[in-house]
Amino acid sequence: MPKRVVAESERRRRRPTKQGAVLSERHIVLTALRMLREHGSQGLTVRRLGLALGADPSTLYRYFRGMDDLVLAVGDELIGRAFDGWTATGDWQTDLRALGLRIHRSYLAHPQAAVLTASRVSGRPHEIAADEAVLDVLHRAGFPVADAVRIYHCFIDQALAFAALDAASLALPAAAREADEAVWQATYARLPESTHPRIAAAAGHLVAEMNVSAYPAALDMLIDSAAARLGGGEPPPGRAA
Amino acid sequence: MPKRVVAESERRRRRPTKQGAVLSERHIVLTALRMLREHGSQGLTVRRLGLALGADPSTLYRYFRGMDDLVLAVGDELIGRAFDGWTATGDWQTDLRALGLRIHRSYLAHPQAAVLTASRVSGRPHEIAADEAVLDVLHRAGFPVADAVRIYHCFIDQALAFAALDAASLALPAAAREADEAVWQATYARLPESTHPRIAAAAGHLVAEMNVSAYPAALDMLIDSAAARLGGGEPPPGRAA
DNA sequence: GACCTTATGCCAACGCCATTGACCAGGACA
DNA sequence: TGTCCTGGTCAATGGCGTTGGCATAAGGTC
Incomplete structure (x- = not known):
């Protein structure tokens, strides 16, 4: 042994x-x-x-x-791949957006692996390198260190969290996945206006929207908000309760 | 059988x-x-x-x-609990923030269950009710339906995604969790400035920041961004690639 | 090239697991 | 009271992760 x-x-x-x-x-x-x-x-x-x-x-x-240790190693491989060939442009918004999309895409390229790894912290080399890169982008953007750390935290967790979520549906076996989408069509599109007026009104939009990832839009909202704070000199949102 | x-x-x-x-x-x-x-x-x-x-x-x-079906039912129970006793105030930012925090908190109250369920779509009754409630808040805020759907999508996925991510670390057995935090202290705080200047500079902030959830701040950034769009009349960010 | 150490691969076994099919007790309803 | 069939039980199947003990050959040393 x-x-x-x-x-x-x-x-x-x-x-x-x-x-x-x-x-x-x-x-x-x-x-x-x-x-x-x-x-x-x-x-x-x-x-x-x-x-x-x-x-x-x-x-x-x-x-x-054990199995768990192997899973962490698989995760670090995926993070590493996200950074393959990336170089900073110097424009922080562009760089942050590119990094977020790269991480997201790298995980979604292996959804079954992403499901197991995207919510894990390993402390392995590629993971550390990724953190350094993001902090560097924010530093060069001019954020004071406390703000940079807070934005970094939101950014990296958002990227990983969406990767895990989106991977989960991609990773379903084909049959289950079609069943899931059918649920959307069948259940949501058929709810009567009397009991679910908002869903009924939005049914068409929902069916179209829910089949793509919300991550790019959510990422842009995060960057927008950070940019507004940087411009206006206000601090980024603190944490509530 | x-x-x-x-x-x-x-x-x-x-x-x-x-x-x-x-x-x-x-x-x-x-x-x-x-x-x-x-x-x-x-x-x-x-x-x-x-x-x-x-x-x-x-x-x-x-x-x-089977086991999977049971897990979906457990998830719906958690969503249901998030809405227990909630009533809208009429101020959409307040309501959205409250709903997000409630969902997040409800899942985190059962981290081990959240890990299994937060990335699953069940189409069960409580889940549907939650969707209707969020869409209703956005509708009353004055968002046109297309914008409302896009913001709803970001909002609900971000809430669930962070719930899953944060639950994952809470759900680790005590020993593993302490090991995780030790990794942060030991690995990150000890990286030399020569190879990892940004992490070294931010080490103190990182150790403090990484032990709490980024969700409240991320949620505020999402709401900020949506509010700016509503005020300025611009559409919310579309989706990129 | 012979020798020694020990890293590294193999084997067999343990105690779990989810799921199934056959069976049957006894509650519901006529 | 008698019939039906729901919703329990039992036993078995084929998988799983992990471990202890063992065999063997790779690599270093002389």
């Missing part, structure tokens, strides 16, 4: 598996991502992963403390 | 269980809620639920199609 997992950087002996595969943290993470895509967010199991890797399931525990 | 679950309203024979308990949908939902609190978000299992109810585990399938 693996009392302690060996850190990837200190790994020396890369013994091939019975079926000839050579394992590594990254190889396992990428395989996990593929399995999540193919089998859904419930479909990542140690046994299946072992099968896909050509290794005994228990071998995983030489690389990760 | 229960090919079809009998609707609660059509249930007639309430046969007591071997151990004398009388079951109902709501009783099961409330028990599930209690078990989630006591055993964590992974701790809701059919077997344990049966034990807690004083019934055979398989009995659950007479009331819900």
Whole structure:
């Protein structure tokens, strides 16, 4: 039993598996991502992963403390991908918007993985780099540090929170997802005006609106509000109760 | 095997269980809620639920199609509670803020349940009532229907998304949660200024800020932005890519 | 190239889990 | 009182994560 997992950087002996595969943290993470895509967010199991890797399931525990540890590593991979090839333009609103959309898009590219990881904090390298980048954009925009931290907090949580939410519906198996959309059409569009006047009045708009993500609009509202505060010299909203 | 679950309203024979308990949908939902609190978000299992109810585990399938169906019912219970005792004041900003905070608070009162339910759409009665209430507030505020729908979408998704995100950290078992916070202190506060200047400069603020929810501030920013649009006559932000 | 250490892969087993089909007790209603 | 069928129980199936013990070959040293 693996009392302690060996850190990837200190790994020396890369013994091939019975079926000839050579394992590594990254190889396992990428395989996990593929399995999540193919089998859904419930479909990542140690046994299946072992099968896909050509290794005994228990071998995983030489690389990760358990399933949960692996999931965090998968999440960090997604954050890392969001920043691939990004460079700051110098205009903070443009940069913030681009970063938000990149994070959101990166998670939604792997909805089944995003469901498991988007609400987790790992403290892994890519995550830290992302935080530094956002704080840097706000600093250059001229926000005092206290305001920058508050806006940063709203920004990063909003991005992750919407990623998790939007991923959840994308990650549903096709059948369930169509059922969900059918619920919107069938349930909401059919509510009588007498009991649900606002829904009835908005039914057409709702069906169209609810099939796309609200994140871009919500992000723009956040940036708008921050910009107004920066211009007017007021502090950003504090936190209520 | 229960090919079809009998609707609660059509249930007639309430046969007591071997151990004398009388079951109902709501009783099961409330028990599930209690078990989630006591055993964590992974701790809701059919077997344990049966034990807690004083019934055979398989009995659950007479009331819900499966675990997933039960989870949706638990979620609707939480939405319902958010609206308990709420009445509109007529001031749309006040009302919207109150509703957002109520939803957020209701989910966070049961973090382990919120993790499972906050990103799910059920189409159940309480959920529909909530949608009607929000649309009604926006309508009375004077937003044209298209704008109202877009703001409603941002509002409801942001509330649920933050609820899910914040619940996730609250729902961690005490040990893991302290480890998470320790990561913040240890990892972030210790990053050298040379490689992570912005994090280093903001370290003190970060440690304080990251332990509370960003939702109230994010909500205020959303309302601010909507108010500016209403005043200025501009439409709210559309959706980008 | 031989030897030693030990990292790393494999095996078997444990105790969970959700779900199902067959069965039957007993409440509802005629 | 007799019939029907809801809503309980029981037993079984095939999965799951995780662990302890073991075997073996990789890498370092001489």
